[in-house]
Amino acid sequence: MARMKFVCDAERCIECNSCVTACKNENEVPWGVNRRRVVTLNDGVPGEKSISVACMHCSDAPCMAVCPVQCFYRTEEGVVLHDKDVCIGCGYCSYACPFGAPQFPSQGTFGVRGKMDKCTFCAGGPETNGSEAEFEKYGRNRLAEGKLPACAEMCSTKALLAGDGDVVADIFRTRVVQRGKGAEVWGWGTAYGSQQAGKPPVNGVQK
Amino acid sequence: MKRPGLIALGVALAASCLVACGEKPQTNAQGVKRDAVPWSGTSSQQNAGTVFTAPGWKVGDKTAWQQQLKTRTQNGQNEYNKEN
Numbered sequence: 001m002a003r004m005k006f007v008c009d010a011e012r013c014i015e016c017n018s019c020v021t022a023c024k025n026e027n028e029v030p031w032g033v034n035r036r037r038v039v040t041l042n043d044g045v046p047g048e049k050s051i052s053v054a055c056m057h058c059s060d061a062p063c064m065a066v067c068p069v070q071c072f073y074r075t076e077e078g079v080v081l082h083d084k085d086v087c088i089g090c091g092y093c094s095y096a097c098p099f100g101a102p103q104f105p106s107q108g109t110f111g112v113r114g115k116m117d118k119c120t121f122c123a124g125g126p127e128t129n130g131s132e133a134e135f136e137k138y139g140r141n142r143l144a145e146g147k148l149p150a151c152a153e154m155c156s157t158k159a160l161l162a163g164d165g166d167v168v169a170d171i172f173r174t175r176v177v178q179r180g181k182g183a184e185v186w187g188w189g190t191a192y193g194s195q196q197a198g199k200p201p202v203n204g205v206q207k
Numbered sequence: 208m209k210r211p212g213l214i215a216l217g218v219a220l221a222a223s224c225l226v227a228c229g230e231k232p233q234t235n236a237q238g239v240k241r242d243a244v245p246w247s248g249t250s251s252q253q254n255a256g257t258v259f260t261a262p263g264w265k266v267g268d269k270t271a272w273q274q275q276l277k278t279r280t281q282n283g284q285n286e287y288n289k290e291n
Contacts, residue, residue: 001273061233070236076244083239126240130249130257143245146261146275153283163280164273171285178287 002165003059003078004121004143006152007172008051011179012159015040015050022154023054026122027139030105035119036151037100052151052160055080055101055119063093063102063118077143078165079121084137087115121162122149246272 015038023029023036036054057080064072064080071086072093093102093116105114124141127134134141142150152162161168173192176182183192235241246269248256254267264275281288 001277064233064236067236069238071239073235073239073242074233075242076234081242083236085240086236086238123245124242126242128251129243129245129247130251141245141249143276144243144247144249145256145259146264146266146272146279148276148279148283158284158286161280161284163284164277167277167280168284171280171287174285174287 001077002167004057004123004163005078005165005168006054006056006121006149007161007168008053009159009161009172009175010049010051011175011182012157013038013050013052014157014159016156018154018156019052019151019160022150023119026142026150027120028135029139030114030117033103033105033117035101035103035117052155053099054151055097055121056099057119057121062096062098066092066096068092073126075123077123079123079143081120081123081125081138082116082118083126084115089113089115091116093118122147244269 017038020034020036020038024034027035029035036052038050038052040048040050042048057078059078061072061074061080064074068090069086069088071083072080074080089104091104091113094100094104102116102118104116106112120138122140122142124134124144125138127137129141129144140150142148147153149162152160161171169191246267247254248260248266250257256266260266261275261279263278264271
């Protein structure tokens with residue numbers, strides 16, 4: 001099995017924010033924290049694009065590298081998780097993360113910063129699977145229920161894909177080939193070995 | 208006599224260089240509690256599911272869980288499967 005991955009298809013995302021709502025509801029995310037957000041590029045300009053952003057569960061996660069108490073770990077399936085009992089709330093991870101994934105609730109006394117909170121790929125945390133403690137600290141453990149993250153399963157246009165990296169990549173490639181554009185983007189050849197990598201389609205034909 | 212020795216040395220050198228391509232273990236940091244594997248289910252009993260567990264796979268079976276996630280991704284997120 002490959003690693004668990006998220007991919008957001010900017011050609012399909014309609015900025016409906018259902019992924020954000022699904023995540024908030026499923027995991028009962030605290031006030032002031034959005035584990036998932038929709039970012040719009042060139043907002044208001046014709047041709048604007050939106051993407052849904054959360055923790056990308058990096059293979060070489062910078063949050064994990066900078067954590068002074070080593071509260072992060074990566075599961076066998078490639079999901080980056082953390083232990084809130086070990087976290088000291090220093091905030092280094094939020095500065096290191098390029099996606100703004102680690103966030104800190106501030107509903108404590110005098111607005112004190114709490115323990116870090118981030119997307120768990122709906123995989124809970126290091127408490128007993130399905131336990132109340134796991135739900136309160138990290139949210140729902142859908143992976144252990146044989147399900148995928150709620151954000152992706154709730155996405156109305158299926159812009160947000162989540163699951164086994166091989167399957168997700170296969171679905172995305174099929175879409176690009178069907179729509180006849182997209183393989184010209186940087187990195188396509190590295191990812192898929194396309195003959196057309198880095199070049200625009202010839203007469204609208206994607207190879 | 209000299210040539211096989213040189214080849215063996217070259218292979219050994221190449222193999223030692225490949226070590227750099229490996230990954231550091233990141234599965235569990237020091238001091239962090241052990242996390243249960245996801246295919247062990249969410250029930251308080253060992254290798255058992257609850258009413259919320261998706262049907263179609265055997266809880267406790269890693270291969271069945273992996274296949275379940277792949278099938279669920281294809282069925283739920285790849286509409287080309289439905290249309291064609």
